[in-house]
Amino acid sequence: MRARGSYKKSEVSRQQVLEAAVRALSERGYARTSVSDIASAAGMSKGAVHYHFESKDELIEQVLQHCADVMRERVRDAWDAPGEPHERILRALSEMRATRKDAGPELRVLADLMAQGLHEPKLQLTLRTMFEANRQQVAEGIVESLPQLGIRTKIPPRVIPRLLLGALDGLALHDFFDPPPPEDDEEVMRALEVIVFSLFEVERDPSRS
Amino acid sequence: MRARGSYKKSEVSRQQVLEAAVRALSERGYARTSVSDIASAAGMSKGAVHYHFESKDELIEQVLQHCADVMRERVRDAWDAPGEPHERILRALSEMRATRKDAGPELRVLADLMAQGLHEPKLQLTLRTMFEANRQQVAEGIVESLPQLGIRTKIPPRVIPRLLLGALDGLALHDFFDPPPPEDDEEVMRALEVIVFSLFEVERDPSRS
């Protein structure tokens, strides 16, 4: 077994390339980002990039993977903060929306590569996996805890993640191109809350009565 | 007077190019579609394409415009069918979802060019305009008729279009990469209905009592 901390120097460079790629792609977009751009963003030569990644396509796929991972971690953080169920759900909601609004580099790259994925089966697989994982996260975060919180829903719980994530992503997309005035934005958030709770029916909980 | 349909020959060719571009772009995506591809999809020479459109960028923008128009018309049709208010809303909802599910060429191109728009201000403007027009459509279709139907909402009506379209687009995006099993799909539709009506409060209507 390799000694801890003794990652090959190569592994470090690899990460540098990936991060540089995210930067470059988030700025110029897939269609206008060349290996050269990525290389110089990473402070290396084109040759070096090709030493780490067999082809541009392979690099792109790993970038997608990387972004998906980063985003998942970010979202996990949004869920991990403690609190009352009611609060927690609202806060998670609001944080997930916020995550989408600030449009960090990874999110932009993700959006861009999704479009690529429309036409490239390889990316599709990665994307499907990512979506599944995201839903799974929401499921763990909310759905699985509903019963033990004494909450029942008017709709089958298993579709909640899809509904929630889909709606949030779509709203974020629209916001990007056509940002609402701040007061509308707040109304949308409030509406989301109304919606979410309209789906819930809190059982009379004897232990609380 | 010029006979109907006898637009200048050039205008016909222009449309052919636009339609060919939609076809080509929907198949291969912006990044992998060359002017050459479009030209041969249109059965013309590259030169001819450049005779009608000054540059690839200009062509792309007109394609975006074209797709936006086509989609708007399609959506309008979804709204135009007659019926009872209740029915009509449900049906519009379901048709809008369907429009997004069949992922026709225009929709794919739209999605692709949205990603381009992340990095190209010119497209952003067109996209913003498109989004506004779409919301306007929904506003006309639903929102403006709510009062006269004796319906009040728990949320400000003006945010309904953004909420509805955002959610539908987001769900469609997820569906594309990670299609739900049919039974989930139905549940999602049902959930949407629940949600929509949970936002409404039908006033006691004396004429019906």
Add this chain to the structure above:
Amino acid sequence: MRARGSYKKSEVSRQQVLEAAVRALSERGYARTSVSDIASAAGMSKGAVHYHFESKDELIEQVLQHCADVMRERVRDAWDAPGEPHERILRALSEMRATRKDAGPELRVLADLMAQGLHEPKLQLTLRTMFEANRQQVAEGIVESLPQLGIRTKIPPRVIPRLLLGALDGLALHDFFDPPPPEDDEEVMRALEVIVFSLFEVERDPSRS
């Protein structure tokens, strides 16, 4: 014989094209002037230009011819003004220099097409003819009248035109790229006068004594 003034309309258009070509070429230069440029400078379609001139090369040659003609007329004017021999020579000298300094469109085109002529035999012929005609003009203007003016030269009179025109053209070329300060410019003119008269020996003319 054709009635006066009834030139074919075509002939008028031809001239328009030629003049437009001079304008266009003088502004952008041979290498960057397209048939399109010329056509729109002439307010016509490309097709029309090709109706009048079989090919771009043919057009260019006729332009060269045209410019040569215009220049010859301009130079003739410089010679035609009357006066004392001594005056006349000085004035002609100064006018020829001025003609070259103002760098009118025709002159610029001429210079440009000379460079083309370095590589295109067809133009060379036209240019040779032009140069010969120019020398002939000078010969008529000065050389042939020397004896009757009682002037003898220290050099064979037949080389005077070549010497004079060559020097003037060369000076003009240098001036274009690297214009002298005005005081140097005057000195150059004065030097030219010194030179010219240093080549002359006025015979003692008994009829004037």
Add this chain to the structure above:
Amino acid sequence: MRARGSYKKSEVSRQQVLEAAVRALSERGYARTSVSDIASAAGMSKGAVHYHFESKDELIEQVLQHCADVMRERVRDAWDAPGEPHERILRALSEMRATRKDAGPELRVLADLMAQGLHEPKLQLTLRTMFEANRQQVAEGIVESLPQLGIRTKIPPRVIPRLLLGALDGLALHDFFDPPPPEDDEEVMRALEVIVFSLFEVERDPSRS
């Protein structure tokens, strides 16, 4: 320490491109010489040319620079040979004329790019610099040594370089398109000598009396 001659490989290739460009341009002229032509004259791919020079324009400018340098060196050689002042001036004169008559590749390219310079400011700057340097050369070669040779001139010495170079260049231009018969050529040379010495006044030099 790097062995002499072991410039980076890139530098060698760069020079090859420059020399190939001179060859190609001197044969076909600016307007008809493509990067492809230059590349194959250099035995490389188009890509390689663009690896060394960012654009055709940049390459052309460097070619101009290169030619100007080569010509200056050639002229310097003409000045450097030793001899009596009188001889030296005559010989320099004759060699400068000869340099212009053989119309080597560099000279042709220079002439061609001068025409380009009529319309391209960037080249103008380079050309101006070149002209200044050439005049400086003549100034050093002749003008500055006049006083110490006991020679005074009837015209301000500072305009001599401009006059001399201008005249030589102009004569060469005419000669190219309309070469004189050999006997006229000799007469022209003789005339130049007459002229030059007519501008000089040799002071009575006591050491020679």
Add this chain to the structure above:
DNA sequence: TATGAATGAGCCTTCATTCAT
């Protein structure tokens, strides 16, 4: 492990030319 040099395919664009009308 990484680089600099080079390649070659392909891209967008320009343009002289042709031709039906």
Add this chain to the structure above:
DNA sequence: AATGAATGAAGGCTCATTCAT
């Protein structure tokens, strides 16, 4: 006599990829 439409051949340039070092 003139035009608008279209073509096809380059042209300049970019870029993923390869390879010797």
